[in-house]
């Protein structure tokens with residue numbers, strides 16, 4: 121509800137692009153039909169069911185885990201995403217009276233236009249082809265309206281995303297080591313702050329290691345997040361070895377009996393060899409203390425980078441044993457379709473999505489909610 125509307129409002133750029141494209145496709149070659157009943161189909165098959173509660177934490181928490189704090193902080197200046205246009209949405213979803221409905225026969229031309237639209241929305245060629253093929257199956261020659269197409273599309277997207285929507289698993293290991301990797305500016309440090317706050321709120325004790333020792337500013341930034349979340353941040357002098365910091369942090373986390381140790385890392389991809397060695401060394405060192413560590417290697421991806429996210433996953437899978445994804449900056453991006461492409465291509469779990477810069481702007485990933493927000497299907 122609150123979370124849903126937040127995601128929907130913030131994903132508006134994607135949904136408006138897809139929505140307008142779908143409307144244009146149906147109108148191109150479509151004809152007005154003066155009947156309404158078929159519009160009832162507007163609501164997508166899967167998303168029509170009541171959406172699951174979306175206020176769960178972004179990790180597989182024990183039952184007593186409280187939710188992340190509700191949105192209490194004032195909207196940051198950066199939230200300049202325009203509000204949705206309810207008029208257009210309700211018109212498209214055929215809410216209300218028996219207004220004339222435009223329908224178009226589902227033929228090869230229409231399918232091709234659909235494919236192009238999905239590719240343009242960053243879904244990737246393979247995924248776009250598969251999705252349109254599924255929509256076409258058994259429906260060729262049928263007359264469809266925009267709301268019907270939107271519903272079918274939302275159903276397909278939701279189905280793809282269901283397989284990857286999984287909260288970050290919590291293990292009994294103490295500390296559970298969570299290594300955070302990703303390119304420069306993807307949102308690693310911010311995500312650590314948000315996660316730490318959620319873990320803390322769930323009664324877990326957390327230690328953060330500021331493994332990006334190359335920039336003093338990076339350490340300070342993490343300290344600010346640590347203060348906000350009420351979590352200790354272990355730092356080392358600028359330029360010192362991140363692996364030895366990770367080792368010290370592991371020692372402290374063990375001594376403190378901490379539940380979780382989150383290790384921030386530098387994101388320079390310019391020199392892949394260095395980064396690979398650095399990550400490998402961090403892993404080697406913490407394994408001296410716990411051969412199972414890191415228990416989670418989270419790759420943080422910036423959703424606004426579009427198709428480049430595919431290369432990032434491929435690269436980081438070679439550098440580290442990536443166990444799950446966090447997608448940041450889904451607020452206000454027109455490239456939300458990239459998640460569908462990633463899910464379809466790699467099948468890596470998506471643990472959480474970032475929808476803003478504030479501490480409570482990290483949500484669990486809900487496939488139906490995402491699909492309806494992406495495509496602009498209105499939910500009642």
Ligand SMILES: Nc1nc2c(ncn2[C@@H]2O[C@H](COP(=O)(O)OP(=O)(O)OP(=O)(O)O)[C@@H](O)[C@H]2O)c(=O)[nH]1
Pocket residue numbers: 198302303304305306307308309310311332338386387388420447448449450451473474475476477481
């Ligand atoms: N709008 C929005 N901004 C975000 C989100 N997550 C992170 N950011 C912003 O993205 C910028 C970079 O985030 P960082 O957390 O510093 O990224 P990083 O991966 O640690 O970057 P490096 O340390 O330089 O590698 C900051 O300005 C964050 O506020 C999000 O979900 N939405």
Ligand SMILES: [Mg+2]
Pocket residue numbers: 308309310332338384
């Ligand atoms: Mg950082």
